[in-house]
Amino acid sequence: MKARRGMVAAVLAAAALVLSACAGLPASGPVNPGLAAGDDAFSPEFLFRPDEPQPGATPEQIVDGFVRAGSGPGPAANWDVARMFLAPSIRETWNPEASVTIDLPDARTTVSPTEGAVALSLVAVATVDQAGAYQPAEAGATQLSFRLAQQDNGEWRITEAPDGVVVDRDVFANVFHRYSLMYFDPTWQFLVPDVRWFPTTNAATRISKALVNGAPSPWLLDSVRNAFPEGVSLARPSVPLESGVAQVALSADALLIEPATLDRMQTQLTASLATAGVSRALMSVASAPLEAEPVSTRSTRVTGPPLVLTDEGFGFLAGDELTQIPGLSAAMANVTPAAIQVATDRDFAAVRLTDGTVARVPATNGIAVVDVRAGLVNPSADPFGYIWSVPRDQPSAVTVFSVDGQQFPIADAWPGATQIVAMAVSRDGARVAALLVAGDRTEVRVAGIVRGDDNRPLRIGDPVPLGALPGAGSGLAWLDDVSLGVLTARPEGPLFTEQLVGGPSATIEAPLGAASIAGATSISSVRLRAEDGSLYVKRGANWQRTAGGILVLATQQGSPQ
Template structure:
C-alpha cells in the first residue's frame, strides 16, 4: 500500500500494523502543536551524512540505521538504500512522504525470523506533494521484512517514505510557498509545501507546473500553467542564482500574458530556495517572459487605534487621522474596527453588538443585527463578513450595495466560532473554533462567482490546536497567522503557518485584542487597561496607552 492510499485507511480508524508490502505511513488524526516556527526558517549550512550499514548488524540494528538514514537526502537517499536488498532498492519510494515522530520514542523489535516492527509516535506527516498535516494518533507500528544478502541482513520490504524525528525534520525539510494567483490575477497567494533542501527548486517547479493547488485552496486560486504545458526535464539547474526551467513545446503557443504570469509564479515561488531569477525555455529556445506587477498585502504605518473616539495612527503622543474615514467613525461607538486596504471603508462591530459598514464618504450602514456577532472582517472586494459566535455555519458576506449573501458549507463540526478573519488577498477565510473541550484554528478557501461574489467555502482544513479559546486573529504575512488565545493560565500568542507548523509564547496579562503588521516583531496587543504593546526581544513593551479600540488593516493604499 502506498503512502497516499494509507491516508484513507487511517481516516476510517485503521492503524497500519502490517508489513511494508501492505502498509504505508500514518496520515490522519486530531491536531496537535507542531514544530517551532523559528526552527524551520533558517537555511542549514550542512547536509546530514548518516552512517552506512555495519557488517554483522542485527535486523533491529539494520532497521534502526535505515530509519536514521532518512535524514540523508543526497543522491535520492543513497545511504538509506544501502540498507535495502538490491532488488528492493528499485521499489522503495523515499519521496512518497515523511512521518515526523517524537524524539527518543522509537521501539524497534524483531518479531520473527527476518521480521521487525518499529513502533513510533507520529506528530505530523508530509505527503508526496509536500503538504503538511499535524497528528495525534498515539503510537503507530511500521513493519519491515529482512533477508540475508551476501551474508548480511538487508531490508526486503518497508513502508514508502521516510521517518524523521521532530528535531531533525526542520534541518532536512524547509517550507516553500507555491505561488498561485487570486481569481482577479492581482494577488499572489501562497500554498505552503515542505521539500528537502537539497533539491528544492526542482520540487517547486514540479509541483507548480505539473501539480495543483492544495485541495482546500484549489477552487479559490488560479494558475497560469495550462494542462498543455509540463516540465520537459525534472532537473532544474541553478547557475549564478538563475534557475533553468525546461518546459514542453506547448509553451510556444501561449500568449505573452500567460508566459509572464508563469514567469511570475515560478520566480516568486523559488525566492525562498535562494533563487534570484528564473529562465524558462523549451528544448529549442529560451522563452521571452517578464514578471508582472502584483498587489502587495503588506501594511504600513503605526498602530491604528481609537482614542477618545478618534480613529488614527498613533506615533508617540500624536494621533494621525485617516482622511474622511476618521471623521465618519466619530459618528459610531466601535467595539472592533477593521479598515480596508484603500482606507475608504471600515467593518465595525458596534458596542451594541451590531455589525456596520462605515465609509470615508460619511455613509453608515448596519449590515447585521444578529445576536452574538464576532468582530467583522472586510475583503478586497468590499464585502463585510459576519458570523454569530454560537452559529459557526451561519456566515454571511454583505456587499457594498446592501446584499447579504449566505456563504454555504462554513465550519462543519464546530459548536462555536470565537474569531473570524478574511485573508488580505480575499482568497481564504480563517476562524478560531470550539467544539466540546477543544479549540482550534481552521482555514477554508473562498469560492466566488465570476463577479467576485462569495458563493461558498471550500472544505475546511484544521491548521492547529489552540491552548484555549481564540480571542482574536491577525495576519503576520500572507502565510502566517497570529492567534490570541486564552485559557485558565492566561493569554498566549500562537504563531500558525497556514499549511505548516506552530509555536506559542506568553502574551501580556489581560490581553484582549490583536492586530498584525508585517512580521511577528511588529505584532500589536491591546490589554484590558487600554495599553497597546509590541514585543521587544522577549519582553512586551507598551507603546500606546488610553486606547479604546485596537483596529486592524487589510493592507495599505497603493
Template sequence: MTAGRRLFAWLGAALLAVVLTACAGLPTSGPVNPGRAPGEAEGSQEVFFRPVGPLPGATPQQIVEGFIRAGSAPGAGARWERAREFLAPGFRSAWRPSAGVIIDLENDRVPVETGEGLVSVSLTVVGTTDARGSYQQADEAATTLSYELAQQDDGEWRITAAPDGVVLDRALFPSVFHEYAVMYFSPGWEYLVPDVRWFPTTTAATSIVDALVNRSKSDWLDGAVFSAFPEGVEARPTVPVSAGVAEVELTESVLASDTQALDRMQAQLEASLATANVTAVQMSVDGTPLEATAAPVRSTRIPGAPLVLTELGFGYLAGDELEPVAGLSDVMTTVDPVAIQTSADRDLAALLLRTGEVARVRDDRTSVVLDERAGLLDPTIGPGGGVWSVPREDPSALRVFPLAGEPIDVEGAFPDATGIEAFSLSRDGTRLAAVVTAGGRSVLWVAGVGRGADEGTIVLDEPLLLSVLGGSGVDVAWLDDQTVGVLVRQDDTTVVLEQAVGGPGTTVVAPRDAASLAGGTSLSNVRLRGEDGALYVRRGSTWQQAAAGIRVLATQQGAPQ
C-alpha cells in the same frame, strides 16, 4: 564482543555527524546579527547530516533503527542513497522516499522484533507531509510501522519491505526539509497566494517548479487560487541554477500562450523560486528563451504604525499623536465601534458596534448597519469590500454582505463546528482562518474561499486543521501572507500562537489581560491590546507597553497601492 557491547558500539557509531557548510568565512568579530525569521528564505549556510550505513553483524532491529536515522540524509538529488544501503538489492528501487514524511517524537519510538525478520516501530506522530510537500498537523497520534527483513548471502540482514516515505524527529525535520512558498494567483490575478510546501534543500528549485507546473495545488486551497500555467504544459525534470538564475525548460504547448499569460507564469515562477534564493528566472522551450516580464501583483504589506481608536480619534499612532485616515477617521466619531478592520484601500471598514451590530463605514463619511443577529463576532472585510459576519453560537450561519446586492449565505461554512470564537479573512481574500469548537476542543482551522457553480455563491472548501489550541481563542489575525496569529487563554496564562499555514507553529507568553492582536510589517511587530487599553509591542520574547488609552486596536487588510 557481547551482544550488549555490540549494540552499544553500533548506537554510538550511528550518532549523526553534522557538517556545517560555508563555515570557513565565519567572522570572529563585529555585531551579532539576528537569525532567520519564520518564513524567510534560507541563506547559503545549510546543515547536512551524515548518518552511518549498516554495520557488520547488525540485528534486524538495529538495521531498522539505522534505516530510520538515514532519513535525515536525502543527499544529492534527494535520492536517499544512504538509506537505501539498509535495503535488500531487490527492494532498493521500489522504495519511494519522496512519498512523504512522518514527523514524530524520537524519544517515543519503540522498535520491537515481532518475529524472525519482522520489526515494528511504534511512533507518536505530530505531523506529516505528502508527496506534494504539503504539511498536515497531527494531534500526537500513535501509529505503528512494520518492516520485513531477510538475511542476504553474506549473512547480513537487509530490509525487504518498508513503508514509503521517511521518518524524522520533530526537532530534525526543519533542518532536513525547508519550507518554500509555491505561488498561485487570487481571483482576478491581483495577488500572489503562497501554498507552503516542504522540500529537501538539495532539490529546492527543481521541487518548487515541479510542484508549481506539474503537480496539483494543496487540496484545501484547490478551489480558491489559480495558476497561469495551462493544462498540458509541463516542466522538465531538472531546474539548473547558476549565479542565482534558474533555467526552467517547458514543453512546447506553452507556445500557445499569449503575452499576458506568459507574464503571469513568470510572476509565479519568480515569486516561488525567490523563497529558494533564486534571483532571476529564464523560461525556455527546447533551449530557446521565452520573452516574458513578471506581471505586476499587489502587495499585502501594511504600514508600520499601529492603527488605533483613542479618545483623540481614529488614526495611525505616532508617539502621542494620531495621523488621521482620510474620510474614515471622521466617520468613526459618529459610531461607537469595539472592533475595526480597514480595507486595503482604506476607503471602507468593517465594524462591530458596541450595540452588537455589524456595520460598514465608507470614506465618504457614511455608515450602514449590515447585520443585527445576536452574538456576532468581530467582522472581517474582503478585497471587494464584502463584509463577513457570523454569530458565535452558529458557525454555519456565516454571511457575506457585498457592496451591492443581497447578503450571501456562505456554503460549507465550518462543518462539524459547534461554536466559533474568532475568524479573519486573509488580506488576499482567498483563505479564512477561524478558531472553532469542534469535537469538544478549541482548534484553529483555515479554509479556502471558492466560488460555487451558481454566479454569486461563495463556498468554503474543506478546512485544514492548523492547531489544537489547548485553551480558548480570544482573537485571531493574519500576521502576514502565510502566518496566522491567535491569542489563546490557557488557564492562568495567555499566549500568542504564531501558526504557519502549512507548517508548525510557535508560541510566546503574552500579557495576561491581552484582549486583541494585530499584525505589523513583520512577525516581530505583532501588537496586543490589553483589556485596560494598554498597547503592547513585542521585543524578542517579551512585551513592552508602548501606549495607553487604546479603545480599539484595528486590523488592516493592506495598504493603498
C-alpha cells in the same frame, strides 16, 4: 565505530542547539533577497552521515538504523545510506519521497513479535505528502511494520518497508525547508502562497516542477488560478542555476501561449523561486528564451504604526501623535466600536459596535448596520467590499454583505464546529481562517473562498485543520500572507501562537490581560491590546509596551496602492 558514533552525536547536538536558538521553524518575515551568482540557495550548513549497517546487527537494530538514515544525507545522495539497510529486491523500488513522517525525538521503540518481523512505534507530530503539503498528525502512537530476511552472508536486511521516511522533529528543519508556490487569485490581482516543504537540495527544480507540472493544494484548488496551462510541462528533469538565474526549459506547447499568459507565468515563477533565494528565472523552449516580464500585483503588506481608537480619535499612533485617516476617522466618531477592521483602500471599515451589531462604516456618508443577529464575532472585510459576519454559537451561519446592502449566506461553512470564536479573511481575499471549538478542542482551520460574479463569495472549500491550541481561543489575525497570530486564554495567563498556514506553530506567553490582536508586515509583526488599554508589540521573542489608553486595536486588510 565508537568514534564515528561520537562524531554523529556531536553533530546532532549542534543541530539541536541551532534549532533551539531559532525557537522553532520560521513562520513569517520578508522574502529573502537573491543570492550571489553560483551560491546554492538554502544549502544546509552541514550534513551528518548516519551509521551504515553494522556486522551482526539484529533485525531491530537494522530497522532502527534504516529509520535514522532517512534523515540524511537524504536527497543529496538519493538516501544511499538508508538503502544499505534494504535487501536488493526492494533497494531501487523503495520510494523515500512518497511522504515524510515527523516524529518526536527519543519516542521510537522497536519490537520483534516474530522472527523476521519488526514493528516500529513512534509518536508522529505531522506528515508531509509527496506534493510537499504539511499536515498536523492526530495525537497518539503510530506503528510501522517491516519484514526482514537473512541474506547469503548471514546479515539481516529489510525486504518489506513502507515508502517514505521518518524524520526527527529536531532534524526536520535541516533536511526540509519551507517554500511558497505562488498562484493568482481569480481576479489576477493578487499572488496567493501555497506553502510546501521540500528537501533543501535542488530547491529550484522542486519548486518549478510543482508549479509547472503540479497543481494547487486541494483546499485551494477552486480559489486560485495557475497561469501555467495543463499542456505545458518541464522539458528537462532539472532546473539548473546559471549565474544565479534559474533555467526553466518548457515543452514546445509554451510557444503557443499568448504574451499576457506568459507574463503571468513569469510572475508566478519569479515569486515562487524567490522563496528559495533565486532572484531571476528564464523560461525557454528548445534553448530559445521566451519573452516575458513579471506583471504588477496588488500588495498585501501592512506597514506603519498601529491603527487604534483612543479618546482623541481614530488613526495611526506614532509615539503620542495620532494621524487620522481622511474621512474614515471622522466617520468613526459617529459610532461606538468594539472591533474595527479597515479595508485595503481605507474607504470603509467593518465594525462590531458595542451593542453587538455589525456595521459598514464608509469614509463618506452612509453608515449602515448590516447584521443584527445575536452573539456576532468580529467582522472581516475582504478586498472586494464584502463584509463577513457570523454568530459565535452558529459557526455554519456565515453571511456576507455587499456594498449595496444585499446579504448572501455561505452554505455549510465550518462543518463539525460547535462554536466560532473568530474569523478573518486573508488580505488577498482567497482564504478565510477561523478559530473554532469542535468537541473539547479549540483549533484553527483555514479554507479557500470560492467566488462567483462580482467576486461575490459563494462558498468556502473543505476546511483544513492547522492544529489544536493550548487553551480557550480569544483572538485571531493574519500576520502576513502565510501565518496567523492566535491568542488563547488560560488560568495562568494568555498565550500567543504563531501558526504557519501549511506548517508548524510556535507558542510563547503573551502579556497579562492580552485581549485582541493585529498583524503587520514590519519589524513588530504582532500587536496586542490588553484589557487595561495597554498596547504591546512583539520584538523578537519579547513584548514591549508602547502605549496606553487604547480603546480598540484595529486590524488592516492592506495598504492603499
